[in-house]
Amino acid sequence: MTESQEKKISDTRNKERQAKFKNLSDIDIKRLYTPDDIKDFNYNQDLGDPGRYPFTRGVYPSMYRGQLWTMRQFAGLGTAEHTNERFKFLIAHGQTGLSVAFSLHTIYGYEATDPHSLGEIGKEGVAIDTLRDMEILFDGIDLSTISTSMTINGPAAILLAMYIVVAEKQGHAPSELRGTIQNDVLKEYMAQKSWIFPPEPSMRLIIDTIEYCYKEVPQWYTISISGYHIREAGSTAVQELAFTLANGFAYIEAAIERGLDVDDFAQRLSFFFNSHNNFFEEICKYRTSRRIWAKRLKNKYGAKNPSSMRLRFHTQTAGVSLTAQEPENNIARVTLQALAAVLGGTQSLHTNSFDEALCLPTEKAAKIALRTQQIIAHESGVCDTVDPLAGSYYVEWLTNKMEQEVENYFDKIDELGGVIPAIRANFFQKEIANASYKYQQEIENNERIIVGVNKYKQEDSCSTEILKLDDTIAEEQVKKLNDIKNLRNDKKLASKLENLKRAAEGTENLMPYILDVVREYASIGEIITILKQIFDVYREDSIF
Amino acid sequence: MSKQKIIKVLVCKPGLDGHDRGAKVIARALRDAGMEVIYTGLHQTPDDIVNTIIQEDPDAVMLSFLSGAHNTLCPVIMEKLKDQGIDDVLMGVGGIIPEEDKITLEKLGYKGFQGPGTELKEVVEFVRNNLKR
Structure with a gap:
């Protein structure tokens, strides 16, 4: 064989399918990672054992060997009566935590009779107007034994107050109550868009709830600082992480300014992240988030209690990644996304139903979603040891790389004067809109493949059973x-x-x-x- | 010198639904295709939308629904347009619209029904090919 022939064969073998390999945050991924990529790696400083600062490997020493994550499926539709029935069904089947989805008119603080409420009542969650509805929603459910997560932002203080009064009527003191209000207004301006008031008075209401709960409802999680919606609106993984953590620090600073000690309230803050398609990118995102939070809490905000430094989070698989085409394929997508969340050390998890690009989940689809979590938990073996991916050249390199990129965003936000001025300058909104347009263009140019959408496409691929809601x-x-x-x-x-x-x-x-x-x-x-x-x-x- | 008329499109988010990712991407794609695009922003009531149509006189209106409010709001919007004698505007609907609802909305005079996974060029072509004036 001549030299040129040999070269030709070797070129063919080394030829790659794409000119570049990039993850969803536009980070170039190399063919191979070696010890050279993590030269300065220091186990104790960068990772630490699980349960130890900086918590990169997980917030608890035994993680899922001790306790599995909470399988907390989000539910709520129709009237309080409908959702109460659903809750009782879930409790009867062993669910120990509730997660309430509210009607859009409740979320925006409109009465059911307001013109803005037209067509929206009970469509995306349970309709609540007054305390009476909350009494019905939790009728026959002992609020001293259940923990309740409420996805509510603008009127969060009002819904919390209603919950406290319902518990009082059941004979329970506020100090007995356990649960979460989302109460994260900053990401509303950036992404979810269910704002009511301008940022400053909204921040006051949030700090009011933190201060009140510190004194009266000490087991309550006062904010669920959410990247989920930022990601759904189109951000990259790095942006999701950077903007969410920046919001977290803004709440910390506002509460300290109110005169609270960081160790009095930081451990009652929790996080809520998305899990999208790029498997390792998502895992590294969770690991990075814990390390950044712990470092800043300790070094910048002077936290002394390790519990204040622990970033605990809920994960939901990416709704936006679900396809209307061949919807059953979504079961595979959700499985991979859920697995990433588990390997990333999530404290609780919601898996989406495969039909959610078409309608609210049918009972069959909702059951498959829950079963997906149970299969990962009990059959896959991934829960047998903590943070099994630690030490991988690629995983540790990407964890470091994401931390660096997040820090760059923190610098940009600081330059704009902080989170609220940056919101007013539309900084986050533009970043997200640009990222989502770019993502869509990459799909249209076949630079990103979505199976059943821009590759292996079939006609008439959307048919599945649809859930219909009552019009009354x-x-x-x-x-x-x-x-x-x-x-x-x-x-x-x-x-x-x-x-x-x-x-x-x-x-x-x-x-x-x-x-x-x-x-x-x-x-x-x-x-x-x-x-x-x-x-x-x-x-x-x-x-x- | 004759100049081709620039198509004017109003992209709307009716109701309280905050899922504006699709509407914004579509607004941008139509703009990139050379159209004049106005995006209403969120939380538009039927009255808001009809008033904007009267003021802006667009060639096409693209309504984006992901909350399920289309069955209630679309008939109201069309009724109000009729009251104003407006019948030469292409009324497109996109988002999450179940098959059987498409039939109802089509009877009212709505078109399009681009759902998740639709290519942007398809939306651009839809607007170009279905104008009523």
Whole structure:
């Protein structure tokens, strides 16, 4: 064989399928990683044993050998009666934690009768207008034994107040209650868009809940600092991580400014991340997040209690990655995403149903989603040892690389004057819009392959059973709201609302005032209307 | 000198749904295809939308729904347009629209129904080929 022939064969063998290999954060991935890529690697400094600072390998020493993650599936639709039935069904089947999805009109603080509520009542979650609905939602459920996660932001303080009052009526003190409110307004301006007030008064309400819970509801997680929605809106993994952690630090700083000690509240903050398609990128994202949080809490904010430095998180698989084409393929996608979350050390997990690009999950699809988690937990063997990927040249290199890129974003945010000024400058919104447009173009140019969408495509591939909702929900909700309004003590309510308004004009903690109006069955819409008079509303620039 | 008319499109997010990723990507794709695009932003009521249509006089309106509110809001919007005597605007709907709802919406005069996985060029072609004026 001539030299040129040999060269030709060797070139063919070395030829790669693509000119470049990039992950979803646009980071170039090399063919091979070797000890040279992690030359300065120091086990104790960079990783530490699980349960030890900087917690890269996990927040607890035994992780899933001790306790599996909580399988917490998000549920809520229709009226409080419908969702109460669903909750009881879930509890009867062994679920120990509830996760409430609220109706869009509840999320925005409109009454069911408001023109903005048209067509939205009970469609994406349970419809709540007053304390009466919350009493029905948790009827027959002992709030001292269950933990409840509520995905609510703008009106989070009001829903928390309602929960506390329902528990009081069951004979339970606030100190017995366990649960989470999402209460993360900063990511609303960036991504999820269910804002109500401008950033400053919204931050005040959040710090009010932190301060109140520290004293009265010490087992409550006061914010679930969420990257999930940032990612769903189109960010990269690095952006998800950077923006979410920046928000976390903004809450820490605001609470310290209020006069709280970091060790009094930091351990009651939790996180919520997305799990998307690129397997190793997601795993490294979780590992990086723990290390950055621990380091900053210790070095910048002076935390002394290791519990304040532990970043605990919930994960949901990426809704946006689900395809309407050949929906059953989503079962495989969700499995990989869930596995990444588990290998990344998540504390709880929601797996999406395969039909969610088409409708709310049918019962069959929801069951497969839960079974996926159970199969990973009990059949795969990945829970037998903690952080099995540690020490991999690629994983440790990528963990370091992501940390570096996140730090670069922190510098940019600092240059803009912090998170809130950067929101006002549309910095995050533009970053996310650009990333999502780029992602879509890469799919259209076949630079990214989505099976069944831009490769191995088939016609007529969308058919699956669809869940339909009852059309009478809105009418029922309006009737319930009107009924309760006829039963209230209007005079007492008006004076309590007036007290709330005056308190909002000042600087006092609003939680006690909100509890007072909630007890008189004020609607969320009425409370928000009063607060809007003082706080104003947020208006977004319609950039794209 | 004759100049080809620039197509004017209004991209709308009706209702309270905040899922604006698709609407924004589509707005950008239409703009990149040479159209004049106005994006309403979020939380538009039927009255907001009809008022914007009167003010802006677009050739096409693209409504994006992911919350399931289309069955309630689409008939109201079309009714209000009729009241105003507006019948020469292409009314497109996209997002998550179940098959049987498409039939109902089509009868009302809506078109398109681009769902997840639709290519952007398909949306651009849809607007170009279905204009009513």
